[in-house]
Amino acid sequence: MAESSGGSKKLLWVMIILVLLSSIGAAAAIYMVLDQRGGDESKSEPVAQRETPLFLRIDPFTVNLADDRLGSRLLYTGMTLRVGNDETTQILTEHMPQVRSRLLILLSSKQASDLTTVEGKEQLGRDIIDRLSVPLTENQPPLDLREVLFTEFIVQ
Numbered sequence: 001m002a003e004s005s006g007g008s009k010k011l012l013w014v015m016i017i018l019v020l021l022s023s024i025g026a027a028a029a030i031y032m033v034l035d036q037r038g039g040d041e042s043k044s045e046p047v048a049q050r051e052t053p054l055f056l057r058i059d060p061f062t063v064n065l066a067d068d069r070l071g072s073r074l075l076y077t078g079m080t081l082r083v084g085n086d087e088t089t090q091i092l093t094e095h096m097p098q099v100r101s102r103l104l105i106l107l108s109s110k111q112a113s114d115l116t117t118v119e120g121k122e123q124l125g126r127d128i129i130d131r132l133s134v135p136l137t138e139n140q141p142p143l144d145l146r147e148v149l150f151t152e153f154i155v156q
Contacts, residue, residue, distance in 0.1 A: 056081045056089050058099070060152055063108045065115070073112040078152035079128070084144030091143060095136040106131050112155050121150060 060078035067073075083089050092099055106127060114120040125148035133143055 054083045054086065054089055055149075056083055056092055057151075058096075058103070061100075061104060061107060063104055065107075065155070066109055066111045068111045068113055070112070074154075074156045075107055075110070075112070075115065076152065076154040076156070077107070077150060080149045080151055081132075081145060082147040082149060084146050087141065088143045088145065091136065091140065092132070098136050099132060102131050102134075103128065115153075115155050121153065124148075125150070 057080045058078070060076060062074060062076045065073040065075050081092070083092070107124075110124065115124060128148045129145045132145055
């Protein structure tokens, strides 16, 4: 009997040691997982800074539209251009007479029926960007025109 109780005690001690080692291993694994989560937040890429939008206001226009079935019509519109950089703003400001001339010619070529729909206004915005993207001077860098925002729009 002495031998069996000595073997049981050894087995009991071995099991206690195994349980302790397993607990320590589990605690270490939990610590590493939690530490890794906290580390990801501090090591993550910096949040992209919000860009301040650049706007260039263009004085309102009143133009005669191309004749349609209802006769002569007028368009009164104000617009603002959203641009991507200061260089574009500077180039457009320096050449504002040319910009306004291009816009007047473009606007006066439209018919009232084309401008009274949402799709027509969106198309006009794309046409304005296309017209202003043509260089105003020699060796001009490309303009970064993002959007045309109509601030006033009356077809009469």
